Amino acid sequence: MTVITAKWTIDEYHSMIAAGILGDRKLELLKGEIVEMSPEGEPHAYSSDEAGEYLASLLAERAKVRHAKPITLPNDSEPEPDIAIVQRLGREYREHHPYPENIFWLIEYANSSLEKDLETKSKIYAEVGIPEYWVVNLKKLHLVVFREPLDGEYAAKLTLTAGTIQPLAFPDVSVCVEQIING
Numbered sequence: 001m002t003v004i005t006a007k008w009t010i011d012e013y014h015s016m017i018a019a020g021i022l023g024d025r026k027l028e029l030l031k032g033e034i035v036e037m038s039p040e041g042e043p044h045a046y047s048s049d050e051a052g053e054y055l056a057s058l059l060a061e062r063a064k065v066r067h068a069k070p071i072t073l074p075n076d077s078e079p080e081p082d083i084a085i086v087q088r089l090g091r092e093y094r095e096h097h098p099y100p101e102n103i104f105w106l107i108e109y110a111n112s113s114l115e116k117d118l119e120t121k122s123k124i125y126a127e128v129g130i131p132e133y134w135v136v137n138l139k140k141l142h143l144v145v146f147r148e149p150l151d152g153e154y155a156a157k158l159t160l161t162a163g164t165i166q167p168l169a170f171p172d173v174s175v176c177v178e179q180i181i182n183g
């Protein structure tokens with residue numbers, strides 16, 4: 001027996017949200033599939049919140065730091081990364097969530113969702129050309145940095161536990177790795 005999964009478009013997903021079909025469940029659309037999001041534990045909530053504030057102060061008026069808000073991708077995906085560093089488009093975001101061309105880089109904090117964030121989401125983000133994607137492994141307390149999207153995957157991957165890193169979009173900005181990992 002072959003199992004066929006029903007796939008949804010972004011418009012269908014938005015219609016379900018507007019109609020209240022999905023209720024208050026924490027969901028995201030990944031490659032046309034509606035996926036439950038893992039609940040946030042205390043380390044996840046604390047670290048992502050502190051890192052978001054840190055990045056907002058570092059980047060000031062150069063970028064908008066969005067916390068756990070949707071982004072809309074052309075591969076029938078509307079994930080909600082923990083942190084999205086995006087262009088400051090002001091009221092334009094009343095009409096649409098950030099698109100790939102509006103995104104400088106994304107950050108996910110992962111404990112129970114580690115495999116999904118390292119494997120599934122990295123491919124989704126690379127496929128649409130998001131230049132940089134960071135995953136904080138809360139189990140091992142390290143930062144995995146994905147760069148150079150190529151053929152649906154990231155060609156470069158490095159793991160950091162200390163020091164500084166310069167985001168591709170802002171090479172003049174030094175980000176303290178410990179501030180991203182531990183807040």
